Amino acid sequence: MAKTLEELRIEIDALDKEIQSLIGNRAELASAVAEVKKTSDDKSSFYRPEREAQVLRKVIERNDNPIKDKDMAHIFREIMSACLALEQGINIAYLGPEGTFTQEATLKHFGHAVSTLDCASIDEIFHQVEKGNANYGVVPIENSSNGVIGATIDMLYSQGLKICGEVEVSIQHQLMMADQSKEIKVIYAHQQALDQCHRWLENHYPNIELKAVASNALAARIVKDEPNAAAIASKVALDLYTLERVAKNIEDKAGNVTRFIVLSKEEVPSSNKDKTSLLVVTKHEAGALFDLLSPFKEQDINVLQIARHPMPGIKWEYMFLIDIEGHQQQEHIQKALAKVSDEVLNLIILGSYPVAVL
Template identity: 70%
Template sequence: MKSNSLENLRSEIDSLDQKIQLLISERADLAAKVALVKQESKTQTAFYRPEREAEVLSKVIKRNKSLLKDKDIALIFREIMSACLALEQPLKIAFLGPEGTFTQEAALKHFGHGVSPLDCGTVDEIFHQVETDNAQYGVVPIENSSNGVIGTSLDMLYSHDLNICGEVEIAVAHHLMMQDQSQEIKVIYAHQQALDQCHRWLANHYPNTELRPVASNALGARMVKDEPNAAAIASKVALNIYGLQRVAKNIEDNAGNVTRFIVIGKDEVPMGMNDKTSLLVVTKHESGALFDLLEPFKDNNINMLQLARHPIPGIKWEYLFFIDIDGHQNNDNVKDAISKIKSKVSKLEILGSYPIAVL
């Protein structure tokens, strides 16, 4: 009886799988038709629409009444949408490599696995690949919940004319790994951010070990694969990719460590359901300059999500402010605030308006 009951349940699952597959095929057919309409349109239409994708995923989560978690059902639809978009136009996405970085994880979480990833050695190269149209979009880290804003990415935003088109957050768990954990560890490789995020743990467990910063954690993992007496701090994904042995897990000093990544591209994103706008501002050297910067946001009832000071590249004792606010740059209250601020500061650059991360 139990066997027959199990057999019946499996038969129902097989039947549902067939229906789901047919519905996905129908969706793919519609995506192909959308691509044809866009290609035939006389006006230039972007194939990838961040605000549309955020809207679809938000609706998926709102509709969810199943046993599946909101995040899990949204990730399933994320992959369906990614595969369908690839039928319209395969996207090439630049990320900080090599394979196994948190940046790659962020890129795949945001765009799905239907894209063509482009491995870059530095954040500078990611910006270059997007600027020269070798990639439609790039993904770079912008801030960490433990360490704050990431200066390298801010420098690139300041010196390059690209837009922020989206954001994605990744929970960061660091693992110490090496080719043979029975060996003595004489050197540890990691990105400087990872070394900072694991500072206390490293000081307690390896106070006399040499710490060597590298371009990415995954690069460090790849290096120690063939280097004795060397370890790397990297992700669980990198551990598996490079076939290393784990010495210790979750060695970050702060539990719940999260890194926020931004998507950079050339297109401006239309208004969506729930937007954020990022700005770079250089204030004047005069009394009340910071007050003049903040007052228009208060007067227009705009919530400020981020305010970070950062040195201007190449100019001693000069600083810029990186600001995130609620709303789209085309909202009336945001336009009014920006208009008033522009007349009171030395420079104001709108980096982009984009959907607040859904996943």
């Protein structure tokens, strides 16, 4: 005989109690780990990107129930975030204000139990991590529609921070305003968002003034108090600033994704599924790019991407951002990088880190 609704609810309540108790047990073990670290010579951060990536991969591998793999991993992401907060409070610098895609990337990667520090620019995020005001920083590095983010590449080249993680966020732009019954006379957004919605704006608002601002979240905050203005921003910003949606998903290309990197002062051990990022300045001679890539082919290393970027302050000279499969501690990676170093003017190893799980 089928169970009644009341009987099913009683079973759910009992399971909820058991789940809550098990999460409490996990939290106690996390606190015990913290105490062991405090009394040992292990001075490394309590946040271990490679360990968390391994745990989340295992969650997905053993998932055999109706809940989707990614949804199950997100649940564990938040459990780990709450447990980490018991071990060690960490502060993450991100590109603010509240409601940006960078904040979304930060919370997706670290969970909601971390403290955050919103910064006005990419440069400031680097400086906050360097000065120790933030343990980590999250910055955009490339977009599937617009390519690499120049400000981030420039700072990676000039500063000494390492990449310890990555996270991808699907970018969906919403057009919003305080009162959509009003006529739109100006649209605010970050320049990149204006570029990503260029054709849609040309088709729907060809004669409207477009104003670029520091972030889409700032655009949303501006139009909250400007009756004839609209903003292009995220669904998070729409809800955060209690605006009305005029149009949904107005980006020109579906599947638009931005990749963010996590900045740290520390190197990350291998998680067994990693990538390594490099900045390379080649010699000014024929075949220089071929010579750069040959060692990777010789060692059977997969080059995941190569992107050209202008050298800061030097006209017509370029560096290359290269992502390769593997960790710099692996012998074949070390051999390839040693050869590359002999062939180029400058090689900067930005870091090895786990491939994004979520």
